[in-house]
Amino acid sequence: MGLAPHAQRRIAVVLADVLGEPREVALEVARFLDGYLRRVPFQAAIGLRLVIWAVTWLPVLFVGVPLPVDRLSREMRLRLVDRWSHAHLYFLREGFYLLKAIALMGWGADARVRDRLGIGPLAAERP
């Protein structure tokens, strides 16, 4: 189970908003999610895939607009992300943190991010 290219492009729009990163970094993170979903056990992959599907297609739950997330205005998307991360319903809120946690692993693997933070390369230098 992975993320098709069009699904990667859509979720990258949200990831850019969540992480505050430019689109090209967010697209790399979306590609990481694709690879991650292909490597983790099915039961774990299905949970993350469900979160990605829901945030892509059900912004109406958070902002009342019946459009997929990549067709919302930036202002509307930021409102969505803010409401989602502060949702009172535990499983909605944890869905946000699940996506953020996995996305951060792809984000932290990006050399541009690591350079900006000054934290050195992802992989240790070999002795």
Place this chain on the structure above:
Amino acid sequence: MSDDVADFVVVGSGAAGATAALVLAEAGREVVVLEEGPEVRDEDRGLGPSEAFLRLFRDQGTQVAMGRSVIPILQGRCLGGTTVVNGAIVWRLPEDAYDRAFGAIGAARAVPLAEIHARMDRIERDLSVAPAPDELLGGNGALMKRAIERLGWKGHAIRRNVVGCRGSGRCLEACPTRRKRSMEQTYLPRAARLGADVRAGHEVRTIDTSAGRAVSVSGVRHDGAPFRVAARRGVVLAASAVQSPCILRRSGLGPRAHVGAHFRLHPGTAVAGVYDEPVRIWEGATQSFEVDEFRPRGFKIEVVGLPVELAGVRLPGVGEGFQRSVAEFPHMAVWGVQVRAEAEGTVAPQGGRARIAYTPTRGDMETFREGVKRLAEMHFAAGARRVFPGVHGGPEVLSSPDELPKLDDLPLDPRDWSLISSHLFSSCRMSADERTGVAGFDGAVHGVRGLWVLDASALPNNLGVNPQHTIMALAMLLSERIAG
């Protein structure tokens, strides 16, 4: 199907399995060690958190306990088990923890503390255990040391099983320079030199019995081929507090009411503080300093050198707000609190995985509330400008110690907290008889001959201190008796 035989089959290659294998091999017994996970090659080490999870952790790091909230349960799944991916912390079993665990079930005569400590002496020599020197404290540890000096609390450099540690801060990714004296570096190769047959990629599914005696184990190799290994003298189960009860349940062995019951944890959470000075958390030992001032109150505080990928999860803000928070990462110290929780959960096999049920009690959450407040207090004492408690429904940021009283009102619902655990206990606990537990004081499973449980699942209770040392010492002591 391959079908071979040894005196003893040891299931699991972590702290308990490797120790048992070495002791049995030293006694001249023929030993086969079966590890479900892969060997850890040089190219698997120090690759960053995502590859570590995907290559070296159980269920690629996705294992969780489900209850009122979801709690990630981290375990190594590789040759050497969790010792490969832990923080290299070695804690001698203190008397109070011994009394709560072994004394409380009447095992003081069968498992004397002096005998445990004698094995710990050997383990400490074998694994080159020593306190982290000042140069490995890193900014994270140095700030914790400064905090307790200012507050007058008890704390110390962590005693670690390392040789020539370079302070790369990558303990959790499998040491890239093999400086950690984990089991695949120490006891497993030593056992192999004495003739033990150590096999990675062998998942044991069941233990087979004949006339009430364990006679073999069956399972599946990493390539999908089934295997069976027969045991002339017996089977040592050391597959962890999650997998050992699952194997017993699948095999229909042990007192059913207790196999997988009484599962205990040290759940933990972390609090970050931002300092004017650079902290550079990625430099120094991953875990270098700890505070045991509050152990009598049920919690322990440690430095946790988390990578930015993990530390960033609960940082406040989205978008630009997140960028502002994470930009301070080089100036951030992250410290954790581990709670000796009173809650009991359950573990049972479900499909190819384990189903773990666990919910902290209200008392556990009150302990967490106190622990987080103490962490915040320490950060301010060390000079932090801001502290991120990381609890939903509480303040996102504290900017002054005057705000500490706000933490008295932190919610007690575990769903508002970000908890995690890697210290797992008691799912096949020792007991005097089958009415209250799974194994006797000698580790022998009640009602089955030739089958012993020697890992953390056999511990009668959670300890309140890091468990690797106690797991190894108990496995060493009981294996000596099994070897005869």
